[in-house]
Amino acid sequence: MKSTMGKENGKKIIFHIHNLSRGGAERVVVNLSENFVHDGYRVKIVTEETAETEYELPDGVERIDAGIHADGGRLSGILGVFLRFHRIRQRRVRLRRVLEREAPGLVIAFGKSANYRAVPAAKGICPVLVSVRNDPDKDYAGRLNALFNRKYLYRADGCVFQTKEAQAFFPVPFQKKSRIILNPINEKYLHVNVPEVRKKVIVNVGRIAAQKNQALLIRAFARLNQRLPGYELHIYGSDSGDGTKEHLCELAQESGVENLVVFCGSSDSLEKEVPLCALFVLSSDYEGLPNALMEAMAMRMPVIATNCPCGGAAMIIKDGVNGRLVPVGDCDAMTEAMEMLLRDPEYAEKLGREAGKIGELASSERVYGQWKEYVEELRMRGI
Numbered sequence: 001m002k003s004t005m006g007k008e009n010g011k012k013i014i015f016h017i018h019n020l021s022r023g024g025a026e027r028v029v030v031n032l033s034e035n036f037v038h039d040g041y042r043v044k045i046v047t048e049e050t051a052e053t054e055y056e057l058p059d060g061v062e063r064i065d066a067g068i069h070a071d072g073g074r075l076s077g078i079l080g081v082f083l084r085f086h087r088i089r090q091r092r093v094r095l096r097r098v099l100e101r102e103a104p105g106l107v108i109a110f111g112k113s114a115n116y117r118a119v120p121a122a123k124g125i126c127p128v129l130v131s132v133r134n135d136p137d138k139d140y141a142g143r144l145n146a147l148f149n150r151k152y153l154y155r156a157d158g159c160v161f162q163t164k165e166a167q168a169f170f171p172v173p174f175q176k177k178s179r180i181i182l183n184p185i186n187e188k189y190l191h192v193n194v195p196e197v198r199k200k201v202i203v204n205v206g207r208i209a210a211q212k213n214q215a216l217l218i219r220a221f222a223r224l225n226q227r228l229p230g231y232e233l234h235i236y237g238s239d240s241g242d243g244t245k246e247h248l249c250e251l252a253q254e255s256g257v258e259n260l261v262v263f264c265g266s267s268d269s270l271e272k273e274v275p276l277c278a279l280f281v282l283s284s285d286y287e288g289l290p291n292a293l294m295e296a297m298a299m300r301m302p303v304i305a306t307n308c309p310c311g312g313a314a315m316i317i318k319d320g321v322n323g324r325l326v327p328v329g330d331c332d333a334m335t336e337a338m339e340m341l342l343r344d345p346e347y348a349e350k351l352g353r354e355a356g357k358i359g360e361l362a363s364s365e366r367v368y369g370q371w372k373e374y375v376e377e378l379r380m381r382g383i
Helices: 024-038 077-102 112-121 143-151 164-168 172-176 214-227 244-254 270-276 291-298 312-316 331-343 345-355 364-381
Strands: 012-016 042-047 062-065 106-109 128-131 158-161 178-180 199-205 232-236 261-265 277-282 303-306 324-326
Touching: 012 024, 012 077, 012 112, 024 042, 024 291, 024 364, 042 077, 077 112, 106 112, 106 364, 112 128, 128 364, 158 164, 158 364, 164 178, 172 178, 199 214, 199 270, 199 291, 214 232, 214 244, 214 331, 232 270, 244 261, 270 277, 270 291, 277 291, 277 331, 277 345, 291 303, 291 312, 291 345, 303 331, 303 345, 324 331, 331 345
Parallel strands: 012 042, 012 106, 042 062, 106 128, 128 158, 158 178, 199 232, 199 277, 232 261, 277 303, 303 324
Antiparallel strands: none
């Protein structure tokens, strides 16, 4: 689409995302915004709210609050539906006002709600690049979403997917104007020191939420403890507040491993803590492209991951070569995979060395180059 602004704002980019909480999509936005600023672009991030714990804003990047902060509570029935759609419209209107004032050369939206909001808000102002960050079968399926996809999503000027499986979910015309780009790996996870002898700790990194299925990991760990005692399970990540952590604590107690399962919370020094551990395990039911898994691989960790939709783990792990893949929800398979690697540390370290090669494939410089090429292509359409 053609923009109404002039060339002087062509190198101004606005990222739009719900907040900057310590999640995978938020991390990518922060990393990309920093890279674009260093490359001479003017970058602003427009958010809807401020999370309790967030990534720091990179130098030179401005943040704009465009959220609705009314304390209206939750209503059920027709009034609840009306209030929900009213707030959706308010958010879109506020975003459009920001875009009219800023007149960027391109808007890059991250996440379902941000994608749906950005396309109509930027109409007649600038091109929009959307990004699908999770399993589309969870976020974009169903009749109502199908309507929003046709009305908003498919009208975007471009889309970034993380996996081929996610791309294949959508119609061919939409696929043709999209790209598949891996997430960038932060430089601090590259070239870390790996100890000669690792601690007897199995580590999981990810938000504590039902999607991550740490319950599967605790059950598998409890079985492992009966066969190969002496290990601990450390889980890093913020509490989503949906009751999952409480359930996991009860499960650990029922399984007799409550003294061996440690909830470590969020950490800014995973590059120092994770490599000390014997094994990294991802237990999710579904993911986009899990940053935590990529970072663990970059740190040359022996890794085990569920072969979960939408194909992110399978895209970066070749089973038996640079890691192990197990079926989603399969406690037996996960237990056996963990036991195999822990009983054969030489083989585990070999997998870790192969896993480390992902650092070249998804380096920040390489991934940024792919984003920049695509951004320039779309940005030039608006000039």
